[in-house]
Amino acid sequence: MPVPPISTQHRQPSRGLHTRSNALRIFICDDDFSFSAELAGFLASSGFEVKTLRDGKSPIDIFELFRPDIVFLDIYMPPPDGFEIMNHIAQDTRQRDITMILMSGATDSVLEVARRFCQAREIKAAAVLSKPIRLADVIKLCKEHPRATSAQTGGA
Secondary structure (H helix, E strand, O other): OOOOOOOHHHOOOOOOOOOOOOOOEEEEEOOOHHHHHHHHHHHHHOOOEEEEHHHOOOHHHHHHHHOOOEEEEEOOOOOOOHHHHHHHHHHOHHHOOOEEEEEEOOOHHHHHHHHHHHHHOOOEEEEEEEOOOOHHHHHHHHHOOHHHHHHHOOOO
16 A cells, blocks of 8 residues: 655654644554554644554543544454444444444455444444555545534534
8 A cells, every 4th residue: 555654743742642633533443553654644644633552552542532533443453352442432422423434354244244233333334444445545534524524614
């Protein structure tokens, strides 16, 4: 997957996960740190605020502290895996507007099970992507988020 060099712009001090930016917040929840770093660099250079598992906290802690608008979620990871994280999100009523983008190198049938798992828990699965993913698809999905759309049109 060709991507621009990873910028140091997306690296932030470890003082906390909240920042002052009004940019769309994206959490890449994937245990493949090389993949996450490339994707984070690409998204940060496109104007998004990005956190990955490299921030030194558990996926649940990052989710709770960062309050992302979009989560790119790998299905298969060491615990907590993608299904456990989806259960956590489903129980968190403050996150009903979150956009979930499921991704995995698993078979299409496993990805379909994950999509239905989200649907059964009333989590908006905006996409189910097979790895390797296309960067053009990633940017398109991020720009379709309601908060990104309202910022482009001058809304709140």
